[in-house]
Amino acid sequence: MLRTTRTVFPFSYNCSRPLTRKLYSTTTTRPLKVSVLGAAGGIGQPLSLLLKLNPYISKLSLFDIHGAAGVAADLSHIDTSSDVQGYATENGGLERSVQDANVVIISAGVPRKPNMTRDDLFAINASIIHKLGRACAVVAPNAIYLVITNPVNSMVPVLKNALAAGGVRDSRKLIGVTTLDSVRASKFLSQVKGASPETIRVPIVGGHSGATIVPLLSQSGVQLSEKERDEIVHRIQFGGDEVVKAKAGAGSATLSMAYAGARMTNAVLRGLSGEVGVTECAYVESPLYTDQGVDFFSSRVTLGKEGAEDIHPVGLINDYETGLLETCLQNLKKSIKKGLSFVP
Ligand SMILES: NC(=O)C1=CN([C@@H]2O[C@H](COP(=O)(O)OP(=O)(O)OC[C@H]3O[C@@H](n4cnc5c(N)ncnc54)[C@H](O)[C@@H]3O)[C@@H](O)[C@H]2O)C=CC1
Numbered sequence: 001m002l003r004t005t006r007t008v009f010p011f012s013y014n015c016s017r018p019l020t021r022k023l024y025s026t027t028t029t030r031p032l033k034v035s036v037l038g039a040a041g042g043i044g045q046p047l048s049l050l051l052k053l054n055p056y057i058s059k060l061s062l063f064d065i066h067g068a069a070g071v072a073a074d075l076s077h078i079d080t081s082s083d084v085q086g087y088a089t090e091n092g093g094l095e096r097s098v099q100d101a102n103v104v105i106i107s108a109g110v111p112r113k114p115n116m117t118r119d120d121l122f123a124i125n126a127s128i129i130h131k132l133g134r135a136c137a138v139v140a141p142n143a144i145y146l147v148i149t150n151p152v153n154s155m156v157p158v159l160k161n162a163l164a165a166g167g168v169r170d171s172r173k174l175i176g177v178t179t180l181d182s183v184r185a186s187k188f189l190s191q192v193k194g195a196s197p198e199t200i201r202v203p204i205v206g207g208h209s210g211a212t213i214v215p216l217l218s219q220s221g222v223q224l225s226e227k228e229r230d231e232i233v234h235r236i237q238f239g240g241d242e243v244v245k246a247k248a249g250a251g252s253a254t255l256s257m258a259y260a261g262a263r264m265t266n267a268v269l270r271g272l273s274g275e276v277g278v279t280e281c282a283y284v285e286s287p288l289y290t291d292q293g294v295d296f297f298s299s300r301v302t303l304g305k306e307g308a309e310d311i312h313p314v315g316l317i318n319d320y321e322t323g324l325l326e327t328c329l330q331n332l333k334k335s336i337k338k339g340l341s342f343v344p
């Protein structure tokens with residue numbers, strides 16, 4: 001197979017090399033197809049743009065109930081190697097868009113408006129995720145699924161059941177995207193400390209909503225006063241609300257989410273391509289807290305050819321973080337139960 005080396009992507013992210021950020025460089029050996037569902041949306045469009053720049057991807061497939069053909073036509077003029085194709089609902093467009101996909105990214109659904117919680121999106125988004133999952137299970141049983149749609153804490157369990165109903169049961173291939181919390185943590189901490197965000201890594205465990213977002217600042221190597229710590233934890237937990245408020249009814253984070261989604265997708269593609277030691281924090285079916293009735297949990301995972309291959313424990317945490325984790329687990333348990341109990 002032809003081997004090509006390109007340097008086009010704006011970031012390289014590797015938890016095993018946390019202090020490096022450089023132009024993306026890879027040797028591609030395997031053509032990979034990535035499908036984006038919800039591709040014409042606020043996240044879908046900039047995410048698809050970033051994916052068009054990713055040299056791991058040979059086929060970029062865009063599906064939306066409105067407007068994917070236009071987005072695909074636009075992106076297809078960009079002079080990178082990948083082919084872009086847009087699909088609408090008609091003529092089995094969804095099924096054709098995900099057929100043989102290696103990775104399916106789902107950002108289809110409704111975003112928050114001010115004074116809404118992520119959980120307020122549950123009913124409408126669960127129906128969408130379930131429907132997409134049922135269709136995808138038939139034509140893309142081996143894909144890795146990345147769920148962006150909120151509430152992530154419940155949508156991943158919803159998708160698990162939808163895929164399982166179609167006979168697809170590999171938990172390593174079902175991943176909730178919590179990367180935006182990691183991105184925010186690096187940025188917010190860097191602002192407090194006057195450091196470069198590239199040099200700061202904070203493991204974020206738990207889930208992706210308010211008190212379920214547990215930043216392990218004690219593992220960041222950054223010293224903080226109690227006041228600084230409390231403020232930064234609050235800002236990381238409720239960073240999404242800042243954007244929802246600022247957008248004043250026009251939706252929630254899209255551009256920073258596209259960046260975070262592209263980073264997570266890139267990590268998954270590196271793992272799929274055989275790179276060893278690729279890790280990110282992600283929300284997966286996890287054995288870590290099943291004894292407390294919590295079957296899904298975000299922690300550091302190692303990504304490989306089968307998806308989330310190793311799930312790492314939270315590691316050493318202090319009393320303050322133990323308190324945050326207890327609150328997180330209580331909340332997470334309810335969101336997971338709600339997701340698993342969803343009946344379309
Ligand atoms: N995981 C995370 O960290 C984050 C998650 N989100 C979530 O991502 C989701 C999408 O947000 P935005 O892109 O801003 O919303 P948006 O409304 O701009 O875009 C959503 C897109 O989904 C499409 N869509 C709706 N039903 C569909 C279906 N059945 N099949 C295919 N496409 C369908 C719509 O046509 C639209 O283009 C929301 O639920 C939001 O809360 C947002 C930010 C961060």
Ligand SMILES: O=C([O-])CC(=O)C(=O)O
Nearest residue numbers: 112150180240241252253
């Ligand atoms: O806040 C929202 O609804 C969108 C989101 O998940 C985030 O920005 O973290």
